[in-house]
Amino acid sequence: MDSDTFFLELPKVELHAHLNGSLSQATMLQLKRFHADSGLEDKTNAFFDEFQIGAGDTRNLTDCFQVFNIAHSLTSTPEALTIATRLTLQEFQDDGCCYLELRSTPKETPHMTKVQYIETLVKAIQKSSLHLTMITRLIVSINRKSSITEAEEIAKLTVEYYKKHPDVIVGIELSGDPMAGTFQSFVPALTQARNAGLKVTLHCGEVCNPVEVMEMLKFKPDRLGHGTCIHPKYGGTEETWETLCKLKIPVEVCLTSNVNTKSTPDYESHHFKVFYDAEIPTIICTDDKGVFSTSLSQEYQICVKTFSLTSSQTARLALNACQYVFADNVRKTLNDKLLNFIGKHSL
Numbered sequence: 109m110d111s112d113t114f115f116l117e118l119p120k121v122e123l124h125a126h127l128n129g130s131l132s133q134a135t136m137l138q139l140k141r142f143h144a145d146s147g148l149e150d151k152t153n154a155f156f157d158e159f160q161i162g163a164g165d166t167r168n169l170t171d172c173f174q175v176f177n178i179a180h181s182l183t184s185t186p187e188a189l190t191i192a193t194r195l196t197l198q199e200f201q202d203d204g205c206c207y208l209e210l211r212s213t214p215k216e217t218p219h220m221t222k223v224q225y226i227e228t229l230v231k232a233i234q235k236s237s238l239h240l241t242m243i244t245r246l247i248v249s250i251n252r253k254s255s256i257t258e259a260e261e262i263a264k265l266t267v268e269y270y271k272k273h274p275d276v277i278v279g280i281e282l283s284g285d286p287m288a289g290t291f292q293s294f295v296p297a298l299t300q301a302r303n304a305g306l307k308v309t310l311h312c313g314e315v316c317n318p319v320e321v322m323e324m325l326k327f328k329p330d331r332l333g334h335g336t337c338i339h340p341k342y343g344g345t346e347e348t349w350e351t352l353c354k355l356k357i358p359v360e361v362c363l364t365s366n367v368n369t370k371s372t373p374d375y376e377s378h379h380f381k382v383f384y385d386a387e388i389p390t391i392i393c394t395d396d397k398g399v400f401s402t403s404l405s406q407e408y409q410i411c412v413k414t415f416s417l418t419s420s421q422t423a424r425l426a427l428n429a430c431q432y433v434f435a436d437n438v439r440k441t442l443n444d445k446l447l448n449f450i451g452k453h454s455l
């Protein structure tokens with residue numbers, strides 16, 4: 109089996125994918141066509157090409173967050189959001205994902221309320237599940253730019269819809285521009301969701317802020333996103349690193365995202381290796397496959413080539429990821445799928 113086929117066929121678990129950052133060029137074009145056909149205003153023409161961020165880009169991290177407005181303007185009606193979700197799920201399956209935890213931030217737009225946003229995503233996932241073999245679950249996002257009131261409103265809605273659709277909604281997360289807002293102000297909203305049974309994941313240490321990283325670690329989320337600035341070599345402190353090593357919280361690492369936003373200078377110096385060697389549970393993820401022109405099989409391939417992992421180590425990385433999915437009732441199915449792949453290829 110050639111290398112590309114191996115990475116494609118490896119059954120993969122994607123645990124960190126933002127819907128609006130995952131829209132491919134093909135999906136964006138379909139959405140533009142839908143806008144034209146329905147007579148809806150399309151504001152993206154002038155900056156459509158701006159959507160993708162590459163390693164040589166000169167934008168700073170805060171500027172990078174502007175690109176999401178382009179995607180948001182194409183997913184502001186329930187119909188467009190449904191199309192975006194359906195096409196994105198199909199692309200993850202086509203890339204060999206057997207399980208996806210999709211995340212997205214409920215937004216109020218001129219065409220829908222936050223309630224409709226969540227309902228639309230739940231319905232689109234349920235409908236896609238009828239013909240996809242990939243299993244999909246939803247994590248609801250809170251943006252760090254939200255007010256405390258808005259964050260609590262989203263947490264309340266998430267709990268309400270989790271009770272109605274525990275088969276779809278599995279968690280809540282905090283994301284958005286890491287320079288905006290403070291983690292502490294979102295603790296009451298996140299705690300409310302956690303107390304209702306939802307799992308929690310936090311974007312943590314995407315920029316250097318050891319005080320906030322400590323606060324997040326003490327909160328003991330179920331998973332962390334990125335974890336870039338936790339080890340002292342990467343802008344963390346002895347305390348942040350020792351705490352992570354003690355708690356062994358699984359970390360969703362997104363190599364291309366970190367390189368392209370300059371959180372990490374290059375692939376070779378990415379913190380993946382430090383985590384891997386320290387046996388911190390590490391899950392390879394895409395973050396925003398559309399914005400960063402990547403895919404999960406490509407992220408595995410980059411990681412394996414950069415850090416010289418064997419095929420057996422690679423397959424075990426994918427196998428371990430199954431342990432950290434938020435949907436407890438599918439873990440065994442995923443585990444068996446991976447073990448079957450490992451057995452079939454004598455890995």
Ligand SMILES: CNc1ncnc2c1ncn2[C@@H]1O[C@H](COP(=O)(O)O)[C@@H](O)[C@H]1O
Nearest residue numbers: 126127128129176212213249251283284285
């Ligand atoms: C690059 N690293 C990142 N760090 C932090 N938050 C990020 C992110 N990439 C994406 N998002 C968050 O996801 C939203 C887009 O998807 P949804 O509209 O929710 O589907 C962005 O607006 C931002 O809040």
Ligand SMILES: [Zn+2]
Nearest residue numbers: 126283333395
């Ligand atoms: Zn992210």
